[in-house]
Amino acid sequence: MTAVIPPRKGGRLGTTTVARLGTDAATAWRIADLFTEIFGPAETAAAVVEAPDGSWITELYLRGAADRDAVRDVVTRAAGHAAARALTFEALAEKDWVAASLAGLQPVAAGRFVVHGRHDRAHIGVNRIGIEIEAALAFGTGHHGTTRGCLLGLDRIVRSRRPRRILDVGTGSGVLAVAAARACRRRVLASDIDLRAVAAARANADANGVGALVEVFRAGGLDDRRFRLRAPYDLVLANILLHPLKRLAAPVARLTARRGRVILSGLLPAHANAAIAAYRTQGLRLERRIALDGWLTLVLTR
Numbered sequence: 001m002t003a004v005i006p007p008r009k010g011g012r013l014g015t016t017t018v019a020r021l022g023t024d025a026a027t028a029w030r031i032a033d034l035f036t037e038i039f040g041p042a043e044t045a046a047a048v049v050e051a052p053d054g055s056w057i058t059e060l061y062l063r064g065a066a067d068r069d070a071v072r073d074v075v076t077r078a079a080g081h082a083a084a085r086a087l088t089f090e091a092l093a094e095k096d097w098v099a100a101s102l103a104g105l106q107p108v109a110a111g112r113f114v115v116h117g118r119h120d121r122a123h124i125g126v127n128r129i130g131i132e133i134e135a136a137l138a139f140g141t142g143h144h145g146t147t148r149g150c151l152l153g154l155d156r157i158v159r160s161r162r163p164r165r166i167l168d169v170g171t172g173s174g175v176l177a178v179a180a181a182r183a184c185r186r187r188v189l190a191s192d193i194d195l196r197a198v199a200a201a202r203a204n205a206d207a208n209g210v211g212a213l214v215e216v217f218r219a220g221g222l223d224d225r226r227f228r229l230r231a232p233y234d235l236v237l238a239n240i241l242l243h244p245l246k247r248l249a250a251p252v253a254r255l256t257a258r259r260g261r262v263i264l265s266g267l268l269p270a271h272a273n274a275a276i277a278a279y280r281t282q283g284l285r286l287e288r289r290i291a292l293d294g295w296l297t298l299v300l301t302r
Contacts, residue, residue, distance in 0.1 A: 016092045019060040019071050021083060026268060026294030028056040029144060031078040035060050038074055110148045111155030113179050131179050132207050146239050146265040149290040149297025150176050153263045154237070156288075157299070158183045163234035167227070167255065169248065170240040171216060174201025180235065181210035189230050191219040222251040232257035239265040246278040253282035256302045261287070265297040272296055 021031065025048075032046035039062070047059040060071060072084040107116035107124070114128045124130035154176065157163065162184045168177040171190035178201075181188045188210075192198050198218050205214035217226065234257050238245060245264055256262055262284055267275055269291065276286050279300055288299040 017062050018090050018092055019062075019068075019075075020088050020090070021058045021075065021079075021086055022055055023058060023079065023083060024294060025056045025145070027079045027083070028058040029293070029295070031058045031075055031083075032060070034078045035071075035074050039070075108148060110151035112183075113151045113155060115147075115151070115175060129179065129182050130208075131175055131182065133173050133175050133178075133204055145293030145295035146267075146297060147175060149292050149295065150237060150239050150263050150265050151179055152290050152292075153288065153297055153299045154179060154183065154235075157235065157261055157263075162186065163261070165230055165233045165257070166235045167230070167233045167237065169222065169236065169238040169252075170244075171201045172197050172239070174204045174214065174216065176237045176239060177201060177214045177216070178205055178208045178210055180237065181205070181213040182208060186213065187230075188214045189226070190214055190216045191224075191227075192216070193218065193220040222248060222255065227251075227255060231255045232260065234260045236260070236262045238263070241266045242268075242271040242275060245275055249278040249282050249284075253279070253284060253302065256284070258302060260302050262300040262302070263297065264300065265295065267296045267298065268294070269296050272298065276300075 045061040049057045076084040166188040168190040177190040201216045284300040290297040
């Protein structure tokens with residue numbers, strides 16, 4: 001499996017430097033996430049590759065000559081000094097390596113859902129729910145263990161009962177909002193703090209034929225009155241990180257309907273107890289854990 005975190009704007013062809021590191025899945029994703037957060041998005045990309053022997057490789061791409069010390073600093077912060085020392089650097093021939101990486105993305109199955117690019121549109125089975133996400137426009141392609149965990153949790157929920165009111169907090173590419181809208185044929189309210197993510201989520205909803213069902217807007221937190229106007233929600237999705245998830249525990253609980261479900265992800269296994277405790281005090285109990293690629297997804301019930 002290969003997953004790419006692409007640059008947010010296109011770059012010119014030219015010399016590219018790639019830094020590589022073999023490690024475990026969770027560390028590989030942590031490095032890739034921090035790298036794309038810190039470096040200028042127009043000139044960088046990151047890939048996480050699963051090797052045939054089950055190990056994982058992080059590849060960090062930079063246009064032009066790389067500031068190797070800066071790259072090592074990122075890896076040190078994400079994975080420690082030993083990982084930074086193990087980095088290898090290679091100058092690549094002139095080629096659009098970002099585009100080549102995106103073209104190599106394979107469809108990802110999670111229950112009935114299959115997340116795929118435009119180039120695989122014709123290969124999705126009729127008994128599957130295809131979610132078309134173009135990585136070049138997205139902040140989530142379905143390859144990450146957190147996204148797949150959320151999709152598996154969603155698939156199990158909608159098999160027994162279709163939620164009527166759905167909220168996706170921190171929607172990113174919109175993959176979860178699109179999946180919920182397609183599976184339930186219900187309206188979904190989605191938010192993100194990043195305007196580029198809002199635009200990407202809207203584009204992906206339109207591409208999947210659910211633009212009329214998915215409403216996306218910019219918001220940090222859950223204070224905006226638009227959240228309250230649609231409440232209470234039968235399903236809340238939040239694939240973020242531990243600290244914002246803990247801060248959102250009380251407002252999420254207030255917006256969740258009785259017997260409603262909450263799917264949380266962006267969590268390492270070590271974060272599970274803290275997340276569960278924060279939501280338990282708000283009246284939400286743990287229903288299911290989903291562990292994938294060193295990441296954890298929690299399904300809670302109010």
